[in-house]
Amino acid sequence: MQLCTARPLAAMTFFVLATLAAAACGDGATTPPDSTSDPNRDRLEITLSYGASGSPTSIDLFEITKDGRLTTPLVSSDANDLLPQGSNDGKKLLFTRFSAGAVPVASLWVRSSELPGLRQIIVDPNPPANTFNHQMYGSWSPDGASIAFYRSIGSTGENGIAVMAADGSGVRWLVLGADAPSWSVNGRIAFGKDGFIWTINPDGSGLLRVTSANGDFFPKWSRDGSKLVFLHATPSIGTNHDKDFDVVTIRADGTDRRTLAIGAINENPSWSPDGAYVLFDRRDVSNPTQEKCALYKIAAGGGAPVNLTPDRGVGSCGGASWRP
DSSP states (O other): OOSOSSHHHHHHTTSSSSOOOOOSSOTTOBOOOOOTTOTTTTOOOEEEEEEOSSSOSOBEEEEEOTTSOSOEEEEOOSSEEEEEEEOTTSSEEEEEEEOOSSSOOEEEEEEESSSSSEEEOOSOSSOOTTSOEEEEEEEEOTTSSEEEEEEEETTTTEEEEEEEETTSOSOEEEEETOEEEEEOTTSOEEEEETTEEEEEOTTSOOOEEOOOSTTEEEEEEOTTSSEEEEEEEEEOSSSSOSEEEEEEEEETTSOOOEEEEOSSEEEEEEEOTTSSEEEEEEEEOSSTTSOEEEEEEEETTOOOOEESOTTOOBOEEEEEEEOO
C-alpha cells in the first residue's frame, strides 16, 4: 500500500511494504546504557510509529527514552498512525492517520498535552465520493499557527504541498508535484521534487534548489534551521529490492554534503533537538514474507548506527520524532 502516486514518495511511503538488505554501516548495534547520573535518563523523549505484525493493519504511536527503553503506548486505534511531528514548543504532536478499510484515506490529526483526546484537522469537509483525498506529512510552522502538508486529490489528479492554518482553514497550494514538506524555524519550507531538495518561503517566493545529486527526497530541517537531513536513492546492493535509501545531511546553503548511512532501505530521517543525532527507520526484508524494521540513531558527525529497538520481531515502522 502506498501513500501517494509520486515516485519518490512511493519508494518510501507506507514504509511497510518495501525491501531491505543488510546494512553496511554497523547494523545490529545496541545502545550503550546512559550514565545513571543523567536526570533525564528515564524521560520519554522520542515518539515513534510501529506495528508489531507482518501485515500493516494497525500501526500505533509509542514513546521511548533516548536510549530506546521504557516503551509506552501513546495513541492506539484500528487505523495506521504514522509520521509523528512535534511542535517546536513540544506541546502538540501532529501525525498522519490512514483509515482502515478497502480504500484507506490519509488525514492529519493532533494530540495536545494541554487538551484531552485527539483532534482531526478537517481540510475538506465535503470530499468527493469514491476516490481518495489524502492529507499527510504535516509539518508545523515555527509558531504552531500553520501547517505545511502533502495533499493528493484523486478526483482531479492534483498533488503537491499545501499550507493551511492549524485549524484546517485557509488551505492553499504552495508547490504542485512536490512531496513531504518540512518547515524551518527560520521560516523556509524544504521539500523534494524531481529528485532534488528545494526550499521556498511560505508565500511562494524565493524558490531555491539546495541539492544537485538526482535522487534526493524527504528532507527534514534541524531544530536550529542550519541543516537538512534527507534520503538519497541508490541502486540496491541487496537481492530483494531495487533501491537502497542513504541518509544524507547538508547545510542550508547546499554545502557540506555528508552521507551517514548506506546499503539499506533507510527511511523517515529526523533530528534530535540539539542536532547531535539523526533518527531513521531501517526495514529488513531478507525474508520477504516476514518483514522487520527497527529505529536507529546515528551521530550527525558520522559513525555506526545504533539500533534503539533491537528486540523487535516482524513489524512495520512509520517514522519518529524527538521532543525538545
